[in-house]
Amino acid sequence: MTEPPAVAAPRRRQRLVRPRGKRGGAKHRKVAKSTASATEHAKIIAQYHALEKQIARAPPNERARLIAEQRALGGLAAYQDQSTTGGAVLRGGESGKWCVKVLKEIWPLSRKIQLLDVGAIAGTAYAAWPGLVQATSIDLHPRAEHVIASDFFDFPVPMDDAQTYDVVGLSLVLNFVGDLHRRGAMLMHAHQYLRAGGYVYVVLPLACVSNSRYMTHEHFRAIVQSMGYDVVRQEDSLRLTRWLLQQRDPKASEAGHHDISLFWDGTIFKKRELRAGAQRNNFCILYP
Numbered sequence: 015m016t017e018p019p020a021v022a023a024p025r026r027r028q029r030l031v032r033p034r035g036k037r038g039g040a041k042h043r044k045v046a047k048s049t050a051s052a053t054e055h056a057k058i059i060a061q062y063h064a065l066e067k068q069i070a071r072a073p074p075n076e077r078a079r080l081i082a083e084q085r086a087l088g089g090l091a092a093y094q095d096q097s098t099t100g101g102a103v104l105r106g107g108e109s110g111k112w113c114v115k116v117l118k119e120i121w122p123l124s125r126k127i128q129l130l131d132v133g134a135i136a137g138t139a140y141a142a143w144p145g146l147v148q149a150t151s152i153d154l155h156p157r158a159e160h161v162i163a164s165d166f167f168d169f170p171v172p173m174d175d176a177q178t179y180d181v182v183g184l185s186l187v188l189n190f191v192g193d194l195h196r197r198g199a200m201l202m203h204a205h206q207y208l209r210a211g212g213y214v215y216v217v218l219p220l221a222c223v224s225n226s227r228y229m230t231h232e233h234f235r236a237i238v239q240s241m242g243y244d245v246v247r248q249e250d251s252l253r254l255t256r257w258l259l260q261q262r263d264p265k266a267s268e269a270g271h272h273d274i275s276l277f278w279d280g281t282i283f284k285k286r287e288l289r290a291g292a293q294r295n296n297f298c299i300l301y302p
């Protein structure tokens with residue numbers, strides 16, 4: 015397995031194809047089932063994340079062993095099963111609910127919200143609002159037919175404004191990505207898909223910002239602000255931290271829609287200890 019590039023190369027414009035038709039309908043969506051308890055789900059997810067991070071930075075001779083260890087957990091499919099079944103238990107509901115509630119409050123919805131759900135697994139997060147949200151779901155390893163198999167960094171960039179999205183959803187995806195630079199690149203990459211002034215919805219496990227050695231709420235806010243987003247709404251639940259970000263300076267977007275560097279103020283985010291203590295986790299986002 016090769017190391018993913020730290021920063022995504024500029025993408026060639028391709029035609030964007032939104033899934034339509036009956037396969038996109040809620041009644042055709044199949045979601046993985048599991049019988050494990052919420053505690054078991056949480057344990058497997060934590061183990062999977064820890065291994066994912068180790069794999070991203072391991073030397074080639076170490077990788078095979080770590081990948082084998084991850085396979086022994088059941089691999090990605092098992093991890094996703096935990097996310098689609100146990101996740102709702104852990105989170106107190108699907109991640110789309112909070113996003114839709116906030117959008118309804120802040121935006122006069124005269125038309126359906128065009129939303130790109132990245133890391134959608136089974137593509138069910140917005141299924142409860144078919145009249146309100148038109149979701150395009152993508153995942154590296156989809157678990158339903160209507161979810162497009164694609165890496166976010168390879169997903170075709172909209173060719174014109176009509177194909178842009180109102181919202182890009184990154185729910186529990188940044189923490190899934192093992193490469194710390196790629197996490198920052200993912201936040202920047204979202205600009206390419208947004209209409210001017212569009213939104214990015216970020217969900218992370220609360221511990222990523224509340225108990226990390228390298229991340230705090232303030233630091234995350236500084237990162238997204240330096241990348242050209244305003245924090246429109248932020249709320250923590252018992253286990254999650256949710257952020258609705260809005261692309262700042264729509265003029266920059268109109269002037270050079272695909273030159274995402276226009277949004278970045280040039281601040282470099284390195285690994286810097288922000289909280290001391292032995293019981294901290296190492297969640298971190300680096301950029302560029």
Ligand SMILES: C[S@@+](CC[C@H](N)C(=O)[O-])C[C@H]1O[C@@H](n2cnc3c(N)ncnc32)[C@H](O)[C@@H]1O
Pocket residue numbers: 094097101109132133134135152153154155164165166167184185186187190191217
């Ligand atoms: C924890 S799951 C998130 C599921 C769901 N969004 C939620 O909130 O419960 C993370 C998913 O992100 C997907 N993912 C990670 N990196 C990705 C990328 N670069 N492009 C597309 N999907 C990605 C993984 O395949 C995995 O299914």
